[in-house]
Amino acid sequence: MRRAPVLLLAPFALILGCTRPEVEAFRQRPAPVSVSVTLPEGLADREGFQKEYASALRARLATRVTVVPEGVKPPVGAAELRVEIRDLRPAPGQPSPAAIGVATGAAVGAISAVGGSRGGWAVMDGLFWGLFAGTHAAIHQERSRDRLGYQPQVVRAQVSLVKEGLSEPLWVDAIEPMEVIEAMDPLPSGSRDDDGRIREEEAKGFARVVVQKLSVQFQWTRGTGQRFYQEPAPRREESPARSQEPAPAPEPHRD
Incomplete structure (x- = not known):
């Protein structure tokens, strides 16, 4: 009877044993993560879509791990979430x-x-x-x-988590349109014809799917707030030591 728990845990131990060491290390101590999003060339308002989706991903991901904000240089050893949206159409x-x-x-x-x-x-x-x-x-x-x-748009993408110094990604997955649609929330009746609100919800639904898959892969739990990486404050240069003023010349001796 004492062997039963061991037998039940054996498959899980086998799975954990197959995990690459660098993946397990990242799971235990995740480095700050930056986000990059690319869309097909020629897409109307391509830059706007990229910023919208990247912003939604950073906001969602920051509830799990430390995220590098837009425009901030990632620290040494940081990871990067690369999102390649291959299909985005009505x-x-x-x-x-x-x-x-x-x-x-x-x-x-x-x-x-x-x-x-x-x-x-x-x-x-x-x-x-x-x-x-x-x-x-x-x-x-x-x-x-x-x-x-x-009616939401069709969104299909390839996502990967890469880390500096590693030849292979830590994680790779595909995002299918039905997954994103299922993750979207309804909009109030007054916003259902608002293209901007629909686009925002599409980006949020996409972010939910990606972060959920990452959370399952790396066993991340949702935090109480968001965590963003902050660049260390630049060192203040030490002011040069004040040079000692020369001693005043002795007054001439008077009789």
Whole structure:
């Protein structure tokens, strides 16, 4: 009976044992983290989006670890959260439920035919899975609009945490559009047509997803406030020692 706890903990010990030493060291003593965000070239207001997303990430991340503010030089040994947003476009540009259904049905039908299904069976397979995928996409899009009160953009990104001196990232992950949409909050009725508020909430939802994944990976807990790195105050140069004034010449002796 005494061996049971050991057996239960064995898989977790195996997982921890596979963790790279530098990752484990960062988990125990995380260095200050800077944030950089890049978006595709040619995107309208690209710089504005980059600042919006970076600001939301810094604000959220600072509740877990020390964050280097914008414009501040990171200290030696700092880590960097690199965010490469590869897709940022309005939701109407995404495939419609009908298009998703047709594409899925065609793919499944082709696979069924290759797998040996003949005649109408391959067509039936494609029709069934096409209807299923299209219906599921339509339900999800309607549910997102109903919950949020607005139609969010599609955001897809690659994120990595790198540290100076290491050849490999400490952490790499992909951010998918549905993850971001699920992390967004509804807006009041008066703000649902405000592009600026919608854009702000999209950035906050993205930041929630990224920081949550980082928190799970490195076992970070939410703090009571935000922590930002402060550059050390420059040393004050010591004033040169005052030179000693020459002693006054002795007065001439008077008789």
